[in-house]
Amino acid sequence: MSSRKSLEKAIGRIGDLPAIPEVVSQVLQLTEDSNVALADVSKVIERDPALTAKLLKVSNSPYYGMKQVVGTLKLALVILGAREVRNIVLGVSVVDSLRDKTTERFFEHMDFWNHSAMVGGLAKKAGTRFNLGLQGEDFISGLLHDIGKIVMWRQIGRPYEALLAGAGGHSAALIEAEKEAYDFDHADAAAVLAHKWNLPDTLGDALYYHHPREGQSLGDAKDPKLAALVQIANQAAHDNWAAEDKMSLISCANDAAWNVLFDNKKVMELDDRVSLLSGYHTELANAPAPVF
Numbered sequence: 001m002s003s004r005k006s007l008e009k010a011i012g013r014i015g016d017l018p019a020i021p022e023v024v025s026q027v028l029q030l031t032e033d034s035n036v037a038l039a040d041v042s043k044v045i046e047r048d049p050a051l052t053a054k055l056l057k058v059s060n061s062p063y064y065g066m067k068q069v070v071g072t073l074k075l076a077l078v079i080l081g082a083r084e085v086r087n088i089v090l091g092v093s094v095v096d097s098l099r100d101k102t103t104e105r106f107f108e109h110m111d112f113w114n115h116s117a118m119v120g121g122l123a124k125k126a127g128t129r130f131n132l133g134l135q136g137e138d139f140i141s142g143l144l145h146d147i148g149k150i151v152m153w154r155q156i157g158r159p160y161e162a163l164l165a166g167a168g169g170h171s172a173a174l175i176e177a178e179k180e181a182y183d184f185d186h187a188d189a190a191a192v193l194a195h196k197w198n199l200p201d202t203l204g205d206a207l208y209y210h211h212p213r214e215g216q217s218l219g220d221a222k223d224p225k226l227a228a229l230v231q232i233a234n235q236a237a238h239d240n241w242a243a244e245d246k247m248s249l250i251s252c253a254n255d256a257a258w259n260v261l262f263d264n265k266k267v268m269e270l271d272d273r274v275s276l277l278s279g280y281h282t283e284l285a286n287a288p289a290p291v292f
């Protein structure tokens with residue numbers, strides 16, 4: 001992300017970003033060693049029963065798609081492994097840190113978290129299907145992809161609400177309006193927050209690239225496949241799956257992202273993309289909305 005400095009300047013002009021919450025930095029410390037011990041992860045999470053409960057809720061939700069019920073932290077660590085548990089806890093902690101009563105009133109109302117969980121669930125399912133070897137990064141990148149909207153809402157308030165409403169749920173229109181009004185968009189804001197909070201670069205770049213960026217390539221992301229996956233998942237969450245014309249399904253027509261997913265080799269055919277993603281979308285749309 002080459003223009004981070006200028007973005008920080010632009011975002012800094014309209015207010016301070018929230019400081020990194022204690023729990024997020026604690027969870028992040030666990031990532032420094034990629035072979036982190038189960039006992040160490042367990043110790044940090046155990047101290048916070050609410051966090052433990054949320055970890056189990058997420059792991060057992062249809063959006064996470066586990067085949068087995070995970071009833072305890074110990075079992076979660078055995079089945080998922082320390083790194084994946086750490087990732088889920090990281091996602092949940094970031095969500096918690098950005099939520100407060102005022103933010104919630106607005107964001108619940110816009111169905112923000114349902115959309116976020118849908119993108120997380122779609123990314124997780126597709127990431128698993130394509131054997132990307134991700135350990136929860138798919139789910140949390142999807143879950144957090146739009147947090148830049150919260151950052152902007154907290155800083156700008158009502159004028160940003162009006163801008164969001166004006167875009168009427170159309171991603172391209174929203175990005176354009178944000179850029180015109182503030183010189184940056186919510187994907188930029190998310191990436192700057194991720195950087196400030198020392199979130200992993202793979203995650204920060206997945207947020208930064210969740211909408212196709214003019215003149216920039218997914219290949220420049222720290223983990224291009226993760227970024228491509230989240231871009232497709234977000235488009236799939238917005239697509240109208242009842243449409244007759246399959247080419248109108250932006251998630252399926254996004255060749256640039258599919259090429260990255262398949263290393264430009266034997267890329268999945270359009271019809272197969274449609275049946276795969278529409279199947280995942282239907283499964284998740286019929287699942288109970290996740291509460292965590």
Ligand SMILES: [Fe+2]
Nearest residue numbers: 145146210211
């Ligand atoms: Fe977005």
Ligand SMILES: [Fe+2]
Nearest residue numbers: 115145146234
């Ligand atoms: Fe989105």
